[in-house]
Amino acid sequence: xxxxxxxxxxxxxxxxxxxxxxxxxxxxxxxxxxxxxxxxxxxxxxxxxxxxxxxxxxxxxxxxxxxxxxxxxxxxxxxxxxxxxxxxxxxxxxxxxxxxxxxxxxxxxxxxxxxxxxxxxxxxxxxxxxxxxxxxxxxxxxxxxxxxxxxxxxxxxxxxxxx
Amino acid sequence: xxxxxxxxxxxxxxxxxxxxxxxxxxxxxxxxxxxxxxxxxxxxxxxxxxxxxxxxxxxxxxxxxxxxxxxxxxxxxxxxxxxxxxxxxxxxxxxxxxxxxxxxxxxxxxxxxxxxxxxxxxxxxx
Numbered sequence: 001x002x003x004x005x006x007x008x009x010x011x012x013x014x015x016x017x018x019x020x021x022x023x024x025x026x027x028x029x030x031x032x033x034x035x036x037x038x039x040x041x042x043x044x045x046x047x048x049x050x051x052x053x054x055x056x057x058x059x060x061x062x063x064x065x066x067x068x069x070x071x072x073x074x075x076x077x078x079x080x081x082x083x084x085x086x087x088x089x090x091x092x093x094x095x096x097x098x099x100x101x102x103x104x105x106x107x108x109x110x111x112x113x114x115x116x117x118x119x120x121x122x123x124x125x126x127x128x129x130x131x132x133x134x135x136x137x138x139x140x141x142x143x144x145x146x147x148x149x150x151x152x153x154x155x156x157x158x159x160x161x162x163x
Numbered sequence: 164x165x166x167x168x169x170x171x172x173x174x175x176x177x178x179x180x181x182x183x184x185x186x187x188x189x190x191x192x193x194x195x196x197x198x199x200x201x202x203x204x205x206x207x208x209x210x211x212x213x214x215x216x217x218x219x220x221x222x223x224x225x226x227x228x229x230x231x232x233x234x235x236x237x238x239x240x241x242x243x244x245x246x247x248x249x250x251x252x253x254x255x256x257x258x259x260x261x262x263x264x265x266x267x268x269x270x271x272x273x274x275x276x277x278x279x280x281x282x283x284x285x286x287x288x289x
Binding site: 060063064066067070071074078079080082083084085087088089090092093109112113116117119120123144148151152154155158159160163 | 183186189190194203207210214230244247278
């Protein structure tokens with residue numbers, strides 16, 4: 001049966017049980033959600049990027065790095081040495097006197113904001129059903145993310161302990 | 164039994180829900196936290212006065228809650244990475260979730276006094 005079926009024939013998931021095209025013959029295939037786009041030669045060029053795969057990969061790579069950066073940040077700032085009691089302008093000045101902690105906080109800021117922003121993008125895509133709502137929410141998210149990352153970066157680079 | 168019922172309503176689904184809820188909470192805190200830290204560019208007094216609200220009992224308790232959210236998101240995130248990249252990950256996803264919960268309980272118990280000591284000392288002296 002499969003020998004006379006064109007390799008690139010894609011049937012709707014509801015017909016998957018007929019054994020045509022890419023269906024497996026499993027009745028459960030009728031419950032499978034159709035892929036967002038089929039990878040065929042007719043797929044428009046502008047959608048042929050790996051953005052979603054790269055975003056998926058970024059979430060995992062940045063996530064592993066953030067586990068170290070964020071848990072280390074919590075440990076030093078609110079767990080060890082008296083907890084939150086010790087936090088003050090002088091504490092921040094002491095930390096940012098070292099390029100090591102400046103780099104730590106800069107990397108944490110960028111990775112956490114991009115990781116969080118991409119997570120929020122997923123949440124918006126999942127729950128905002130109207131095209132216009134999704135567009136506005138993602139626009140607001142983008143503006144907020146750029147503003148926050150730039151503000152934080154500026155603060156780290158222009159910090160003045162003698163202000 | 165139709166496909167999917169082993170996921171729906173079980174550990175896989177609830178860990179996904181918890182991951183999403185904690186992620187959104189952490190994102191909103193992160194936004195506020197960058198803004199409050201930016202006050203170091205205004206003046207030491209402006210920064211210290213906002214930081215003093217972080218030392219009140221209610222906000223101190225919220226820091227413990229934030230730590231709980233971050234710790235779950237971090238540990239469960241490592242589980243998601245294992246499910247995606249380790250060949251036996253999907254098979255052991257349930258066991259890994261209960262390991263995450265176990266480690267989370269132990270670390271949260273250990274963090275209880277260190278994080279809340281400011282409030283506990285304010286209330287009970289010492």
